[in-house]
Structure formats: structure tokens, C-alpha cells
Amino acid sequence: MSWLVTGGAGYIGAHVVRAFAEQGIDAIVLDDLSSGRKGFVSGATPFVQGSILDGELLENAFERYGVQGVVHLAGFKYAGVSVTRPLHTYQQNVTGTATLLAAMERAGVDRIVFSSSAAVYGTPDVDLVTEATPKHPESPYGESKLIGEWLLADQAKATGLRHTSLRYFNVVGSGTPDIFDASPHNLFPLVFDALLDGRTPRIYGTDYPTPDGTCVRDYIHVADLAAAHVVAAKRLDAGEPIEPVYNLGSGDGVSVGEIMQAVAAGTGIAFEPERAERRAGDPARIVASGELAARDLDWRMRHSLADMVSSAWSARQAAATP
Incomplete structure (x- = not known):
């Protein structure tokens, strides 16, 4: 028996697959490689190349590998870009999730x-977001993720599907030198690429109602x-109680300006970031409580900024080395 990880060749997905392996749980990767990298997948891990929009491919993978559960990470993940590509975002994130759930059934x-x-959550009017905070997504991406949660909840009522959804925002760092964030839209790779190219990193929006x-x-x-993710999967396997949603939050916030200072210190490259206009779909502040996840999923911030x-x-430098 094994777990299928959709998007398992991506930056986050590949780390999830490695975490499953560390716990002795078999994982199967399904990825269309539109943004994932085959090199992120260990040679010992079964790999299925294809899309979650392909129901027949999904069913074949379930049967061939004796899949008992799914970690669903595949999707179009860029909030700013989703504003200009809403139909693509909905196809990948809503139609894709519905197709996956139908194949699972x-x-x-x-x-x-x-x-x-x-x-x-969009731009919440509270200092600390909890799972009960009203949802007001401000981009097609955020809307598509909320619809995904609704799909799981409705399917659970109809079929008894066991599920949980993990809400989080900016994921950074690396757990292994051979997996790095290669996204052209995320902050860390944008800053690192600029530094490696001899350019000055850029901050989008410096007039938000935040301290800096x-x-x-x-x-x-x-x-x-x-x-x-692995603890959540293990709870589902064991039939243990689990909440429908969890925030994987730090309980504290870090600004983009503070990130720039930390990058300068961590890389040893001094720079003063350029300042540019805001990007569409970027709320001013989102800081979430992780208390519920700490109770059930052993969630805690084990790493400092x-x-x-x-x-x-280190991982990005390793990737840049021939």
C-alpha cells in the first residue's frame, strides 16, 4: 500500500515524498513536469508523468501501485499570475481536483x-488568522483553493471521504541540497537569481499598511x-480524529523588507533592494496561528529565518554549480 503525491516532482512535493520515505511509507509521484523537475525525484521512487486532468491515468496509477491515499499538491500556485490567467487557474486547480476526486471514488x-x-483569507481584518477567520480570497488562485476545500467537504458527505486541508503561505528553505525552489514568481528564488546574475533584488510594494x-x-x-503532511496522512491511515482544515502558521510575521536583510546577512552579499509598484493579488498581511496543527500534527517552527x-x-548555489 502506498500514497500518491500529485505534484511530487515540485519543490514542496519532492520534500513531502522524501518525508514519507524517512517514515518508511511508500510514495508514488505523479507530475506533468510543467513546473516540477524529474531530477527532484529519487530513482527509487515510482514516477508517473501526467496530469491530474487525466482520470484514466489516475485510475491506472491507483490500481498499479495499490494506492491507499493521496497528498494533493499539484496545481497552478501563483496568485499574482492567476489574476491575468483565471481560466487556466480554475482548470488546473478546480477541474483538476474534481477529476482527481472522481478517480479516487x-x-x-x-x-x-x-x-x-x-x-x-484574502486580507483578513484580524492580527492573527485562525481556521475560523472568514474567507475572502482576493485572487482566482485563492478562490480556487477555497473551492478545492469545498469539493473535499462535499465529497466527504457523499462518500465518506476522509480528508484534511493544510493552509499555508510562503514556503522557503531546503531540507536537502538537491531540491531547491525554482519558481519564477516566489521571493527567495527571485532574490537569489538576481544576486547570482549581479542584479539588485526588487521589492514589489512599499506602501502597504505595515511597519516598514x-x-x-x-x-x-x-x-x-x-x-x-506526513503526520496528517498517518492520522488518516490510522482513522484518528482530524480536523477538516489546519493553518500551518508561524504565529508571527516577517516582512519582505526583513527577508531582504536576512538574505544579505545569510549570503554575505550587501545590497539595497529596488522598490517597485505592488503586484495584483498580494494582500498586505497574513499571519496565521498554528495552534490547532501543533495539537494534532506535531506542527512547530523547527527552523529560524x-x-x-x-x-x-546553499541549495540554490549547488544548483548553479556545473
């Missing part, structure tokens, strides 16, 4: 851990995130 696969997002004018977010280490920067920088 036909194959008798009855448990799923869903990678959701703090983007479902830059966006404030939860930044969590990818290895901590991966570990929480300095750890996040140093591990991410």
Missing part, C-alpha cells in the same frame, strides 16, 4: 491530504511543512 481510494493556501511598508507573511521551512535563508541559498 471509482478506485475506492478514500483519504486525501489537500495542499490549500492562506490565500483563501512591505508585505508581511508567514514564512515556514519546507521541511517542517513536509513533516506535517536564518536557517531558511542559509539552507535555501
Whole structure:
């Protein structure tokens, strides 16, 4: 018996697969490689190349590998870009999730851990977001993730599906030198690429209602995130009580300006970031409580901001070395 990890060749997904392996749990990767990298998948891990929009492919994978559960990470994950590509975002994240759930039902696969997002909250009017905070997504991406949660809840009522959704925002760092964040839209790779190219990193938006004018977010280490996914899967396997949603939050916020300072310190490259206009779909502040996840999923911040920067920088430098 094994778990299928959709998007398992991506930055986050590959860490989740490694975390499963560390716990002695078999994992199967399904990825269309639109943003994932085959090199992130260990040669010992079965790999299925294809899309979650392909129901027949999913059913074949379930049967061939004796899949008992799914960690669903595949999707289009860029909030800013989703504003200009809403239909693509909905196809990948909503139609894709519905197709996956239908294939699971036909194959008798009855448990799923869903990678959701703090983007479902939009710009909350509270200092600390909890799972009960009203949801007001401000981008097609955030909307699509909230619809994904609804799909799981409705399918649970109809079929008894066991599920949980993990909400988080900025994932950084690296748990192993051979996996790095290669996204062209995420903050750390944008900053690192600029530094490696001899360019000055850029901050988008310095007039937000925050202490230094830059966006404030939860930044969590990818290895901590991966570990929480595995604990959630194990609870579902054991039939233990589990909440429908959890925030994987730090309980504290870090601004983009503070990130820039930490990067300068961690890389040893002094720079003063350029300042640019805001990007569409970026709320001013999202900081979430992780208390519920700490209770049930052994969630905690095991890595400092300095750890996040140093591990991410080491992995990115390794990737740049011939």
C-alpha cells in the first residue's frame, strides 16, 4: 500500500515524498513536469508523468501501485499570475481536483491530504488568522483553493471521504541540497537569481499598511511543512480524529523588507533592494496561528529565518554549480 503525491516532482512535493520515505511509507509521484523537475525525484521512487486532468491515468496509477491515499499538491500556485490567467487557474486547480476526486471514488481510494493556501483569507481584518477567520480570497488562485476545500467537504458527505486541508503561505528553505525552489514568481528564488546574475533584488510594494511598508507573511521551512503532511496522512491511515482544515502558521510575521536583510546577512552579499509598484493579488498581511496543527500534527517552527535563508541559498548555489 502506498500514497500518491500529485505534484511530487515540485519543490514542496519532492520534500513531502522524501518525508514519507524517512517514515518508511511508500510514495508514488505523479507530475506533468510543467513546473516540477524529474531530477527532484529519487530513482527509487515510482514516477508517473501526467496530469491530474487525466482520470484514466489516475485510475491506472491507483490500481498499479495499490494506492491507499493521496497528498494533493499539484496545481497552478501563483496568485499574482492567476489574476491575468483565471481560466487556466480554475482548470488546473478546480477541474483538476474534481477529476482527481472522481478517480479516487471509482478506485475506492478514500483519504486525501489537500495542499490549500492562506490565500483563501484574502486580507483578513484580524492580527492573527485562525481556521475560523472568514474567507475572502482576493485572487482566482485563492478562490480556487477555497473551492478545492469545498469539493473535499462535499465529497466527504457523499462518500465518506476522509480528508484534511493544510493552509499555508510562503514556503522557503531546503531540507536537502538537491531540491531547491525554482519558481519564477516566489521571493527567495527571485532574490537569489538576481544576486547570482549581479542584479539588485526588487521589492514589489512599499506602501502597504505595515511597519516598514512591505508585505508581511508567514514564512515556514519546507521541511517542517513536509513533516506535517506526513503526520496528517498517518492520522488518516490510522482513522484518528482530524480536523477538516489546519493553518500551518508561524504565529508571527516577517516582512519582505526583513527577508531582504536576512538574505544579505545569510549570503554575505550587501545590497539595497529596488522598490517597485505592488503586484495584483498580494494582500498586505497574513499571519496565521498554528495552534490547532501543533495539537494534532506535531506542527512547530523547527527552523529560524536564518536557517531558511542559509539552507535555501546553499541549495540554490549547488544548483548553479556545473
